[in-house]
Amino acid sequence: MQTIPDDLRYSKEHEWVRADGDLVTIGITHFAQDQLGDVVFVELPEKGASVRQHASLGVVESVKAASDVYAPVSGEVVERNLKVIESPELVNSSPYGDGWLVKVRMSDGDEMGALLDAAAYGEHVGASAQ
Amino acid sequence: MSGGSLRRTSLHDAHQALGARLVPFAGWEMPLQYPAGIVAEHRAVRASVGVFDLSHMGEFHFRGEGAPVAVDRLVSSDIAGLAVGQARYGLLCNERGTIVDDVIVYRIAADEMLMVVNAANVEKDARHVQARLPQDVAFEDASLETALIAVQGPRAAVLLSAVTDLEVREESIESLPAFGVTRGRVGGVRATIARTGYTGEDGFEVFIPHERAPSPWNRLLAAGSAMGVAPIGLGARDTLRLEARFSLYGNEIDETTDPIEAGLGWTCKLDKEFVGRDAIAAAKARGPARRIVGLVCEGGVPRRGHPVMSGGEVVGQVTSGTYGPTVDRNIALAYVQTPLAKAGTAVAVRIRERDVAATVVKTPFFRRPT
Numbered sequence: 025m026q027t028i029p030d031d032l033r034y035s036k037e038h039e040w041v042r043a044d045g046d047l048v049t050i051g052i053t054h055f056a057q058d059q060l061g062d063v064v065f066v067e068l069p070e071k072g073a074s075v076r077q078h079a080s081l082g083v084v085e086s087v088k089a090a091s092d093v094y095a096p097v098s099g100e101v102v103e104r105n106l107k108v109i110e111s112p113e114l115v116n117s118s119p120y121g122d123g124w125l126v127k128v129r130m131s132d133g134d135e136m137g138a139l140l141d142a143a144a145y146g147e148h149v150g151a152s153a154q
Numbered sequence: 155m156s157g158g159s160l161r162r163t164s165l166h167d168a169h170q171a172l173g174a175r176l177v178p179f180a181g182w183e184m185p186l187q188y189p190a191g192i193v194a195e196h197r198a199v200r201a202s203v204g205v206f207d208l209s210h211m212g213e214f215h216f217r218g219e220g221a222p223v224a225v226d227r228l229v230s231s232d233i234a235g236l237a238v239g240q241a242r243y244g245l246l247c248n249e250r251g252t253i254v255d256d257v258i259v260y261r262i263a264a265d266e267m268l269m270v271v272n273a274a275n276v277e278k279d280a281r282h283v284q285a286r287l288p289q290d291v292a293f294e295d296a297s298l299e300t301a302l303i304a305v306q307g308p309r310a311a312v313l314l315s316a317v318t319d320l321e322v323r324e325e326s327i328e329s330l331p332a333f334g335v336t337r338g339r340v341g342g343v344r345a346t347i348a349r350t351g352y353t354g355e356d357g358f359e360v361f362i363p364h365e366r367a368p369s370p371w372n373r374l375l376a377a378g379s380a381m382g383v384a385p386i387g388l389g390a391r392d393t394l395r396l397e398a399r400f401s402l403y404g405n406e407i408d409e410t411t412d413p414i415e416a417g418l419g420w421t422c423k424l425d426k427e428f429v430g431r432d433a434i435a436a437a438k439a440r441g442p443a444r445r446i447v448g449l450v451c452e453g454g455v456p457r458r459g460h461p462v463m464s465g466g467e468v469v470g471q472v473t474s475g476t477y478g479p480t481v482d483r484n485i486a487l488a489y490v491q492t493p494l495a496k497a498g499t500a501v502a503v504r505i506r507e508r509d510v511a512a513t514v515v516k517t518p519f520f521r522r523p524t
Contacts, residue, residue: 061389062193064477065455065484083506085455087192087477088389090506
């Protein structure tokens with residue numbers, strides 16, 4: 025698996041963002057799922073909920089612990105991944121694919137500028153792994 | 155990570171070579187999990203066999219003619235009644251009748267008892283027992299000189315047999331009874347071998363000199379490769395013990411809990427003398443105000459410290475909780491007020507400010523099919 029895809033943007037808290045206009049898909053990175061271990065429960069906001077950049081977006085729980093997922097951008101939740109709620113292990117097996125978490129209609133496109141590109145995220149992960 | 159002062163077991167290099175994630179635990183650097191992950195490790199033990207490095211556990215030896223009776227006075231269960239080659243679970247309690255530690259005592263000779271204690275409690279327990287021991291019984295804390303490898307799972311006897319020669323030729327690993335203990339060579343190393351464990355499976359615990367652990371460890375992994383043996387870390391050790399409803403010291407039991415409320419009254423032989431007996435008998439006569447129960451949670455994973463709710467009131471607290479890979483449910487042990495301890499009672503667990511439906515269930519959550 026490509027562990028840091030080039031076409032995504034990343035938060036320092038290890039969320040990824042795939043932008044399609046102002047519609048963005050959000051998940052957690054390969055590094056994040058590897059650190060968490062087996063994911064057994066995912067809690068996501070309802071469709072229509074508004075989320076604020078850096079505020080909690082949901083919770084991903086591994087066998088050992090619960091971890092907050094932070095919203096990398098602000099906006100309104102237009103879809104949550106029901107498949108990942110049903111099968112949380114998708115976060116481990118396909119973090120950038122079937123293991124996505126929510127789709128958000130971005131309210132402030134400038135927020136994307138604060139996110140890291142793949143190279144910068146790679147450096148960030150390298151530093152975290154020390 | 156501040157690893158400077160952490161102790162390492164003699165299998166540390168082996169764990170690193172296996173790709174283990176090592177974490178500080180009770181003063182030791184121990185494997186939390188291997189690359190396969192906690193769920194896969196858990197399943198390997200339920201389906202076939204796993205090996206665990208438990209060298210952090212404490213081992214006390216009591217020697218002398220008076221050792222069986224002396225240890226009997228320290229432990230809640232019937233230790234004086236153990237024949238050579240038998241072991242029993244029991245509790246070290248204080249005079250207030252609360253729990254200092256939970257232990258397994260092995261009668262390894264007519265005049266020698268082995269007591270296995272929790273790693274975090276070694277120093278406390280050593281002080282506790284030495285202060286209460288008659289002079290003619292010799293005490294030795296062999297914790298740092300002793301390695302412990304557990305072999306657990308339905309294929310454990312087959313695997314251990316493949317690398318073991320028992321001292322008594324007429325005996326076999328398969329014929330060792332549950333809670334039996336004997337001597338032999340495992341991977342060529344002199345060992346004390348007991349049919350005990352903490353997983354709810356058949357299995358063995360093998361005590362060897364600390365620095366000799368790599369040979370039996372490597373032999374077990376090699377001999378078990380065809381049956382899918384897996385090295386097991388502390389993460390799966392916890393999910394396995396929780397499904398089997400074994401107490402964990404520091405979670406379900408500690409010096410603020412008594413054996414009756416902890417559901418461990420069965421380990422207390424109240425018709426003998428032992429430290430804490432009178433207080434425990436009184437607690438039993440009073441009846442506990444709270445009890446340990448099993449909970450199954452319908453959404454969200456219950457975790458230690460989460461409040462248990464009923465009718466809008468806090469009625470208890472989760473002591474351990476996890477996703478149970480074999481039962482495929484979110485499970486917990488919790489103290490609840492006694493009237494709510496009946497199986498079938500509907501309660502809730504407050505997880506992140508939300509009340510999640512939960513039901514009191516009979517335990518263990520998992521019982522090995524017989």
